[in-house]
Amino acid sequence: MVRLAQVIVDVPLMQTDKPFSYAVPQDLEDGLALGSRVHVPFGRGDRLVQGFVVGFDEASKDLKVKSIADILDFEPVLNSEQLMLADQMRKKVFSYKISILKAMVPSLLNSQYDKRLIPASSLDVQDQKEIFGSAEDLLFSQLDRERQKAVSRLVQAGKIKVDYLAKDRKTVKTEKHYHVNQETLAAYPISKRAKKRQELKDYLLASPEDGKLTDLHRHFSREISKFFINEGLISIFEVEQSRSAAYFTDIQPQDFLSLNSEQSKIVFEVCGQVGQDSKPFLLEGITGSGKTEVYLHIIDYILKIGKTAIILVPEISLTPQMTNRFISRFGELVAIMHSGLSDGERFDEWRKIKSGQAKVVVGARSAVFAPLKNIGAIIIDEEHEASYKQESNPRYHARDVALLRAKNHQAVLLLGSATPSIESRARASKQVYHFLRLTKRANPKAKIPNVQIVDFRDYVGQQKVSNFTPFLLDKIRDRLSKKEQTVLMLNRRGYSSFVMCRDCGFVDECPNCDISLTLHMDTKTMNCHYCGFTKSIPQTCPNCGSQSIRYYGTGTQKAYNELAEVLPEARILRMDVDTTRKKGAHEKILQEFGRQKADILLGTQMIAKGLDFPNVTLVGVLNADTSLNLPDFRASERTFQLLTQVAGRAGRADKEGEVLIQTYNPGHYAIQMAQKQDYEAFYRYEMSIRHQLGYPPYYYTVGLTLSHKDEETVIRKAYDVLQLLNDHLSKQVKILGPTPKPIARTHSLYHYQILIKYRFEDRMESVLNQILDLTQDRHNKDLRLVIDHEPQNFM
Template identity: 70%
Template sequence: MKKIAQVIVDMPLMQTDKPFSYDIPKHLRDVISVGSRVHVPFGNGNRLLQGFVVDFLDETDTALKSVAEVLDFEPVLNKEQIELADKMRHTVFSYKISLLKAMLPSLLNSQYEKLLIPRETLSEDDRQVIFGSQFSLSANDLDKTLENKVTRLARSGQIQVDYLAKDRKTIKTETFYNVNKQRLSEVDLGNRAKKRLELQQYLLENSQDGKIAELNKCFSSPVVKYFIEHGFLETYKVEQNRSDDYFGRVEETDFLTLNAQQQNVVDSVTEKIGQESKPFLLQGITGSGKTEVYLHIIDKVLKLGKTAIVLVPEISLTPQMTHRFISRFGNQVAIMHSGLSDGEKFDEWRKIKSGQAKVVVGARSAIFAPLENIGAIIIDEEHEATYKQESNPRYHARDVALLRAKYHEAVLVLGSATPTIESRARASKGVYEFLRLTQRANPLATIPTVQVVDFKDVIGQQEASNFTPVLLDNIRDRLAKKEQVVLMLNRRGYSSFVMCRDCGYVDECPNCDISLTLHMDTRTMNCHYCGHQAAIPNVCPDCQSRSIRYYGTGTQKAYDELEALLPDARIIRMDVDTTRQKGAHEKILETFGNGGADILLGTQMIAKGLDFPNVTLVGVLNADTSLNLPDFRAAERTFQLLTQVAGRAGRAEKAGEVVIQTYNPNHYAIQFAKNQDYEGFYNYEMDIRRQLSYPPYYYTVGLTLSHRDETLLVNKSYQVMEKLRSYLSEKVKILGPTPKPIARTHNLYHYQIIIKYRFEDNLEAVLNDILEWTQEPDNKDLRIAIDHEPQNMM
C-alpha cells in the first residue's frame, strides 16, 4: 500500500508546529524511513525546505505535494528521539523542529541558498540575459554587472527571490594511491622530463600505498596528475575521522582500587542498572574520587553490553576528563563539545550512530547522543548553570537525562561537591537516592585550610591592588618551595569600564545598556553582548577632559600587576580571551600540569575539575563579584564557586591553603565556604528560599519580551501579564513586567515577567496561547522567550 509521509518542516512557527502530509514518489518508497531527513516543497512558492519524517499514514484520496528527495541512506533520528521531542515540547516551549535539530550535528541541517526565479512578466530577452537556459539561478552565481538590473526587476515583482534548502557536505575523505609498478617500470619518460623521472624513480623505490597530498607537496600536482591520467597511479578515497589524532595521543591506564565509600557507591548504583529507579545524587567533597567512581560504574555498564553518557559542564574540563575516559575505554569513547569543529562533531556523531562508540563524554548537547541501550547517564558537577541552554531551545540537560534514563531503565547519577539547592532538597524528600563521599580518595591528602582576608583592612596601607599583602606573602612562600599556585578572578579583560573623572562619562555600547570593556591585547573597547568594538578613548567625548581613567579589574590587568610584583614568576593566563583558538584549553593545562608555569591565573573556568598534585595555594582575588548580582541564586553560586576553587588545593601529599579576598567577610556564603560547610549553607539558604517563595518551594517560568520600541514593548508586556492573570489561578504569583537588569542589548529593549507556581493545570495552555499571539500581524517584530526554570535572572 502506498504510504503518506508525515513531515515536520524547518519553519519554526506556531502554525507549522505539526506534521504535514506528503506523497512518497515510487522511486523513494524503499529509502524513506521514520527519522529520515527530506527536502519537501512548502508554501505557495513551493520552495524546498528540509524536514524530518516522524510518521507514516495510509494512502489518502487528497491531492498532496510529493517529497522531493531523501537525504540519508539511513534515518538520522531514532524512535526515542522523536518521542523525546514530543515530551520536551510540553515544558521547553520551543517548536518541535528546533528540538529535533538540536539533537543533530549542525552539518546535518540544510543551508538555504538564495534563488532568483523569473516571473511570467519578465521579457524573453531579459530572461535569456540573466538566466540563460535555466529557470532559476543561485544569487551567488549572479553576474556582478547584472546586480542593479536584477534588484530593480525583483522590486517590480518580475523576479521572485526564494530560498532553496541544500544538503551540506558532511564526510571528509582523503585520496590515496597505489602504484601500477609494471606499467611504470616499462614506460620511457625521456631525459627532458626531469620531475617526471624523479617521481618515477621515487615510486619504483617506494611502491607502497600513500597519500596523493604528500606526492603533490613533493613533486607538484601537474606531475602527479600526469601519472594518474596515464594509469601509472590508481587513486581511491578513504573516509577520515577528524578526531582520530586525539585518541592516538592517550596512553592506556589501569583502574584504581576504590576505598570502602567509593565501592559502596558503585555497588549501590550498578545493582539498579536495567531497572526503573530513582536518580542518584552523589555528594562527594572535592578530591573524593568521584571520577574514578564514574569510571567503575561505566566499566560495569559496558560488561553488561550497554552504553553510557557522561556530561561535564565546561569545555575547560573536557581535556582532562576525556583523557581519563579514553585511557580506560579507548576507541569506545566519543567526545562531544562546542570546542570541536562542525566536521569533528559530525564524525563523533557517526561513530555513536554506527555503534562503534559505547561511551559519550561531552558538554550539554551530548545528552542527545544517539546511543541505543543506555545503561548509565552521569552528570558531573550537576550544580552548574551551563547545563541549561540559554538560547532556543531552552532545555536543561538534567531534565532530558531524566526522560532518557526512564526510557532505557538506565541509572542516572548527579554528582557534585556542592549540589544545587533543588537537587539536595529532592534527596532529602526521597525523590533522589542520596549517596555521599566524605573523605578524599588519596588518604594522604587533607582538606585545605581557608583564610578570609578583608580588603577593608588594607585600605590606606597600599595603592589599589588585586593582591593583599597576605596573599602575596603566601604566593612568594609557594614559589620558594617550587610549588604551584592557582589564582581566580571572576571576570575577564583588562578593566570593567572607562570613566571620566571630571564629568562622570562612562564609555558605553551604543547598542546595549552596558559599559564597554577594555582589552589591552587588541587595544579596543569591546561589548561582550553584541560584539561592538571601538577605539580606547584618550579624551572624554562629552567634556573633552583628559581625566579619563580605567576602573575595575580583569584577568589581563591582574596578570600585568602580578608580573610587575613577581618578575621571576612564570605566569600563565586562562580566560575566554586566551582560549579562543582551538586546543588552547588543553595546551594551557598541559603546560601548567608539566610544571611549565608557577601560577595559573584565570576566570571561573579554572575553578572546577582540575587536578594538579603540586598546587598547594589557591587565591580568590575578589569573592564579591557574583554576590552582588540581582539573582536569587547569587549567594548559592558564590558558595559553590568558592568551595569548588578551594578544592583545587592540596589534592596530593602536600598540604593546601586557600586565601579568599573580599569586602564582605561576614556574608553567610563566604563564611560557610570558609568552613567547607555545605549542610550549614543548605539549611540557611533553604530558609531564605521558603520566605521568598523561590525554588525548591516554587517552580518558576521566565518570560522575556523584546522590541526596538520601548513604549510599544511596555504595552505588549502588560497585555501578556493580563493574559496570564485571566487564565491562571490566584495561587500563582506573577512578578513584573519589569525591565531586565541589562535592559537593552543589540538595539532591543527587554522586559521580563516571572511566574512562580506550585501546581497549575492551565500553565502550558496559556503559554502556548501567548506564543501563538506573538505571531499575529500586530506583533510581528515582538520577540518572546519562554524559559521554564530559568537559571539566570540577568
C-alpha cells in the same frame, strides 16, 4: 493507495509546528525511513526546504498532495527514541519542534549542502565510465532522474561512496587511495619509448597492494598516474579520515585505581540498579573525594554487560585533563562532544557514535542527545552548573533530558557534585533521588585545605596594587620560594570594569546596551561583553571634553599586570575568554602549568573546576564579591559553589593546601560556610531563605522575557501578557512584574520580564502556548518572546 510521509519542515513558526503530508515517490520508497532528512516543496512558491520524516500514513490516490523531492541521507539521522524525546520535550521547553530536532544533529547537517559521489574500488570499470564518464567524482544534483536512481542502487550496494559539501566545506574528510587492477595492468602493452609509464607499471606490479595517491605522486607525475586511471589500470577510491583522531593519539592506557570503602559501596549500589526502573542517584562528594574514579568504574561495568554510557561535564571543565582520563581507560570506545571541536570534528564523532563504534560519550550539554543505543548509565558531573541549561532555543536542561532518556532505557542516572544544586539536594531529602555521599578525599595523604577569609577593609590604604592584599602577596612569595604553585581566581575578565570622567561623572557605555564598556588594554579597545561592540579608548571625555579620564574596577588583565609588577620573578599564566579564543589555547596553558613551567595560574571561573595539579598548595580568590550582589535569588548559592570548587584545587596530593578568600563581606553566610567547606549547613540555611521568599525548590518558576526596539511597545505588550495570565491562571499562581530586566537594553532592544511562581497549575502549558502564539500575529512581528521554564539566569 499512496504512501504518505509526515514531515516537520524547517520553518520555525507556530503555524508550521506540526507534520505536513507528502507523497513518497516510488523511486524513493526504499531509501526513506523514519528520521530521514528530506527536501520538500513548501509554501506558495514551492521552494525546497529541509524537513524530518516523523511518521508514515496512507491515503487514496485521488488525494492531491505534493511529493518529496529528494532524500538527503542514505540512512536516517534521527532514531525513533530521539523523535519520541522531541515530543516529550515540546511540552516543557516551549520551542518549536523543528528547533528541538535540529538540536539533536550536528550543525553541519543543518547547513545547505550537496551530495558528492565517489566511485569505490568495488565499482567495475564499465560502471564507473557509465556513471562518471572520465571524471573521478560528481554531484548527485547534476544527474538526471534515471541516473540518480541507478546511483542510489549502487550506493546501497556499497559501490559508490558519498561525501557532503556544506558551505564549500567537506562534511566527511577523505583521502584518495589507489587500487591496482592487476590482470588489466599485466596485460596492458606499453611502448618502449614511454619509459616513465613502464617504470610505473613495473612499480605497481611489484607493489600491488592499495596505497595513498599522494605517495604515488611523490615518485611519479600526476600526468602519468592520470593516464593509468583513465585506462582503468588503477582505480581511485577514497578512505574516510577522522578529523578528531588527534584527540586520541599519544594517550597512554591507564589501569583502574583501587577504590576505598565509600567509593566501592557507591559503585556497587549504582550498578545494581542498571536495567531497572530506578530513581536517579545524587552523589554529594567533597572536592578530591574521587568522584571521577567512581564514574570510571561504573562505566567499566556498563561496558562489560554490553551497554553504553553518557558522561556529561560542564563545558568549562571539559579540559584535556578530564577527557584524557576517559580515553586512557576506554580508548577508541570514547567519543568526545564539546564546543572546542570544529564542526567537522563534531560531525566525525557523531558518526562514530551513530555507527556503534563509540560506546562511551563524554561531552557538554548537547551530548545528552548522542544517538547511542542500549544506554546503561547517564552520569552528570558538577550537576549544579547553570551551563546545563541552554540559554537559546530550545531552552532545555540537560538533566531533564537525561531523566527522560534514562527512563526510556531503564538506565541509571547519576548526578554528582561537591556542591549540588539546592533543587537536587531537596529532591534527595524527599527521597525523589537516592542520596549518596563521599566524605573523605580519595588520596589518604591529601587533607582538606585550610581556608582563611581576608577582609579587604583591613588593608585600605596599605595596598600597593588594588587586587592583592599584602597578606596574599606574602603567601604567594612563600610558595615561590618553595617552588610550589598558586592558582588565583578573579571572576571578571578585561583590564577595568569601566572608564569614568572625574569632572562630569560620564561613564562610557555601549550604544546598543545599557551596560558600561570594559577596557581591554591588550587590544587597546573598549568592549561590550554582551553585543560585541568595540571602540578605541577615549583620550578625552566624550561628554565634557575633559582629560580627567580614569579607569575603575578591575579584571584578570589588570590583575595580571599588577602581579607581574610586584612579583617580577614569578612566571604567570592568564586563562580567561580572551586568552583562550584560539583553538588549543586552553590545552596549551594547562599543559604548561602542569609541567611546572609557570608558578601562578590566574584566571576566571574556568580554572575553578576539574583541575588536578599536585604541586598547587595555594589558592587565592581575589574578590569573592563579584557574583554575590547580583539581582538573582541564586547569587549566594553560586558564590558558595564557586568558592568551594576553587578551594578544592589546593592540596590534592601529599602537600598541604591553603586557601585565601579576599572579600568586603566577610560576614556573609555564603562566604562563612565556604570557609568551613560545609555544604550541608549552607543547604539548610539557604532552604530557610528560599522558603520565606517563595523560590525554588518550594515553587516552580517560568520566566517570560519580551523584547522590542521601542520601549513603549514592549511595555504595552508585557501588560497584555500579564492580563492574559491573570485571566487564565488560577489565583494560587504568583506573578511578579512586568519589570525591566537588570540590564534593560542589549543589542538595541528593550527587555521586560515577568516571573511566574507556582506549585500546581494544570492550565500552565496551554496558557504559555497561547502566549507563544502572540508573536505570530502580524502586528507583533518585531516582538521577541522568550518562555523559559525554570530559568537559571535573571540578568
